[in-house]
Amino acid sequence: MWVEPPVFRDYVASFTRNLAFHGIDRVVFVNAHGGNVSHLREVGRRLRDEGTLYAVEWMWDESIPELVDEVFDQNGPHGGPKETALMQYLDGEHVHDDRLEDARDGGVASVADADTIKHGSRTFYDAIDNTDNGVLGDQTDATAETGERLFEAASDQLVQLCEWLDAQAFADLLPEPHVST
Template sequence: MDLTTATWTDVRDLETDLAVVPVGSTEQHGPHAPLGTDVLTAEAVADAGVERVDREVVRAPAISVGIAEEHRQFPGTMWVSEDTFRDYVGEAVASLAHHGFDRIVLVNGHGGNVDALREIGGRLTRDGDAYVVPFTWFESVGDHTADMGHGGPLETALLRHCEPDSIREDRIDDARAGAADGWGEWTSHVNMAYDAAEFTENGVVGDPAEGDAERGEELFEIASDALARLLEAVAERDVSRPEDR
């Protein structure tokens, strides 16, 4: 059930404790992909994963602004601090738990959110508010994960499959021309760059031309199946905390 379109009486009558919360970002993804890429992909995978499980799942509204200050030189990018993000997501999730939806999967589409979401899940779970785990779609796609860039092949492919009208196909050549080969500037296993503009001219990392719709369909299927398996595992898990040794 989608909370955006449900009434409070619809929600009252549910018999489930399982929910998903899509989490993304509003940030540059090069000249060819929309600022909402991370939200669109997170929502698409979240909805597909929910459809693949044979149980009721609450689908919360997406959280669309995340930890993205590293893209601040590119117009349209929005961000909040890590502290604000952790507090906001944590309190939003706690409000779901208040209504009995206390097994929650955070379906994430933005790399900058990963560490904070893990912290949020650990804190809420250890405090007994809810059992919360993060799921980042591009970490679940097997060998494809190695090609994850930014506005590169994986995100472009998934959008071409799920939201084909969102890709500016006439700008793909420009996206390729200004792209970086990899994320950051590395010396002695240290990334010396803090902002994306230090190493990519147009915000792109990786080759978006390598992300066609067929690859996007494969990514979509793998990620959605992985999320469905996780939802089943969360639903069945003994979430009581271990006793002190």
């Protein structure tokens, strides 16, 4: 299921404005889908620019890039081992470990092999544009133990972000005027 990007942005902006109505002046959009990053950042900027509240997008794997690179040779941005490991840890009974090789073989194990950049431009809009099944990366490297390490490290980063955000004066989070009067 999905909604069109403008509908998604308007919906998120609407419920976030409702939080502001009830006294919330800062929000972290906890995100786990790369396709939502630009939309959530746009909503955050719009709400900040209008002075409603400060909202920032946070994506778990982008908070721990060094660890992700350390534990996987080919971490894959979509359906790869980092996402698989996290799900093995969080909800292992719904991960079909017996299908991991098929997922890898039907996808692209190496992101570099996906040939996603042409003349300096990212020329695709969806992971399925590069693979038969939308999978990028080698899930066979995933384990629940690695997923636990990723989860704990990302959770720590989220807590630190929230603590930093809480320590900021609201006025300091609002934009400076672009033109002086």
